[in-house]
Amino acid sequence: MFVISIYEIFSKIYILKNITIKGWVRSRRDSKKGLSFLSIYDGSTINIIQVVVKNSLNNYNTEILKLTIGCSVQIEGKLQYSHGKLQKYEILAKNITILGWIENPALYPMSAKKHTVEYIRNFCHLRSRTNLFGSITRIRNVIYHSLHNFLYKKNYFWISTPIITSINTEGAGSMFKVSMLDSNNIKEKKFFNKNVFLTVSGQLTLEAYACSLSNVYSFGPTFRAENSNTKRHLSEFWMLEVETAFSNLDNISKLSETLLKYTVDKVLNKCGADLVFLQKNIDSNIFCRLNSFLSIPFVRINYTDVINVLLKKSYEIKENISWGNDLSIQQERYLVEKYFKAPIIIQNYPKSLKAFYMRINSDNQTVSAIDVLLPNVGEIIGGSEREERLCVLTQRIHELGLNEKDYIWYQDLRKYGTVPHAGFGLGFERLIMYITGLKNIREAIPFPRTVKHADF
């Protein structure tokens, strides 16, 4: 028994060979001539393989004619060229074993009927059975590996930063608390002898490694306990964080742009069939959009200049525009989609808008920080130079009323052989949204966690 995946059928030469495939029924069609046609998927590719079943098979009447969408099967047969126009190959079945039936097909949530993504979201354990979530999973996999490979080739080392943490990187924001209850589940026991939380960012600990190994990154889950019930926020999401010693804002701006373009290029090269599916079902402009992303240089502009642009165009944007305010999502979208018609990197934000660790510019009003904004999804990357001057850092900790005791180890990095360094964080699911054209971030992660939702 020579078992191969459907992906292998389409990528190697097995024509006229006897093969075995294992997968699930996508559809069944019976002809009047005593023939049935099964479409089989196994998830290895978006492509299905057509299986031709003659009524001479001993289980044709008893089983084959009862197959419904979702049944699992093992099919032995000969791979041959298809006479049909829709497919290149087909399998002429010699033997079909039913591995698993669908109990009560009328109640199967992933039936042939076309459902909305919102409906399917109620069945996160089954939704990867649809073409859409199969495609998203395969593309997500390629994006994930491309990010890793890009950094590996540049001699960046992957570091696992802790999930359970006693520090709050952003100096504010809501964190989830981690605790342990006693055996009666009533009284909290201090497992770690201190209050601990789920990390909002691994950056501070990552800096410790950058200040010894130069080029490092982390890629793991991060958490926000914020009640933001929007299409762009999750309570648990994956973040790529990159930290580079001896580098500045210009370096990380370039690195961000190169990294994003490298990744989109890989998706275009490796996910053609899945992108064709998305083109038909999610974004008809997807190829054009991703190709032009590769060719358009990111616009770099100072926050102050952005405010001036918005003030000039204030008749178009009916919102409060003032130096010192954070940009609203509407303002960001206006800049990216209408004004510049390109991804933009906004630099040098007012210090009051940003975290304590960002390097103060010589104007003492702004920090050396960037936000990278993309069409449709808005902010995808936030980064900065890190304050490497001990005295300035300490002053900022005081100014912002943080507890200096929590940051003694972080100050050590400046006390002992400090170096200029910079880094950024990339929201992984936002990148999935941008590349695939998905409108809601809940579709960009297998099991989304949001307010009131933590099933599974």
Add this chain to the structure above:
Amino acid sequence: MFVISIYEIFSKIYILKNITIKGWVRSRRDSKKGLSFLSIYDGSTINIIQVVVKNSLNNYNTEILKLTIGCSVQIEGKLQYSHGKLQKYEILAKNITILGWIENPALYPMSAKKHTVEYIRNFCHLRSRTNLFGSITRIRNVIYHSLHNFLYKKNYFWISTPIITSINTEGAGSMFKVSMLDSNNIKEKKFFNKNVFLTVSGQLTLEAYACSLSNVYSFGPTFRAENSNTKRHLSEFWMLEVETAFSNLDNISKLSETLLKYTVDKVLNKCGADLVFLQKNIDSNIFCRLNSFLSIPFVRINYTDVINVLLKKSYEIKENISWGNDLSIQQERYLVEKYFKAPIIIQNYPKSLKAFYMRINSDNQTVSAIDVLLPNVGEIIGGSEREERLCVLTQRIHELGLNEKDYIWYQDLRKYGTVPHAGFGLGFERLIMYITGLKNIREAIPFPRTVKHADF
């Protein structure tokens, strides 16, 4: 200014070129002839580059002669062949800029003095500055990427399984609770409308993806709230979990062995210089040990036969040996290190020792499960066939007194197109320990979390 890393000096041809490097001082030696020799590291490699400094440099007396270990510097000069016997290349400095001093060198915890790993563990934010933790980080990076690449090439898709979860995969064991306190930090608010915990394994959700996309894996942090203060346990550790549809115990046993050998082979090929360092400082037998690991086939043996072996040798093992008991660490080590002198895969454990989801064998006493044991570290992989028969699974849920309501979605995977499938979990830090020869798992992760320890 042509900036390169020390890794690049040793891997490309820059001889007689003017280059700039940025890094930290590992040592300084002054000759009587008015010359100083600096050893510089930048973390890109274990290798240091020697820098020859003449006293004609304008900051020679004011700065160079004051440099101590850990100071950060930028060095411009010419790369030339070295006359010394210890190094191939050296840089003849033309200009040296001090970027950061060591405040009070006598108090610098990472001084030139050789410290124990236990002492250094008190300074996790600085320990990557030592040669040992630099090497471990680079090897860890190669192991991490090798595991990913192995699976990527085999067309496995990476899935992120949720960290915050409402299910308990192992059906027992201590989990950390995740909560959110109100603004006064007193009353718990139900952010997710139910009790949620930190995951002990992503397996159950990963199965949902295997039952639609066939070959999948996850690789992320997992948690145990157990008070196990041993050298082999962490409260937070990384786990690789692999799940394969249409596969059985034999398939995953082979896959485990191939995966481990692929990874060790990559480390031998890519981490030569770091392994030489470990050979001198951690395990003098490391090359021999890793090479023989590649050539020795894993021994496969049933649990029942293991018990018989132990009973025959009971005079050597002064411990309670009885069918139905879990093996102690001493017994496991005896089998691997003394009896078989090889990695072993123990199969078909008593069902009472294993979780509810493992497939019951036809004897109705054992489950189709494996543990992979390695010398020194013991269990490194645990895996099993998953019970794909709905009625048997439901019976097991009842037998073990689990709340069936929590597993309705998991039963759905069997109700709708069920398939035989199997998978395993690999403890990443245990693998780091095995490959590097480290004796304590706290050295195998950048910021270890154990009872009473969650700094940073």
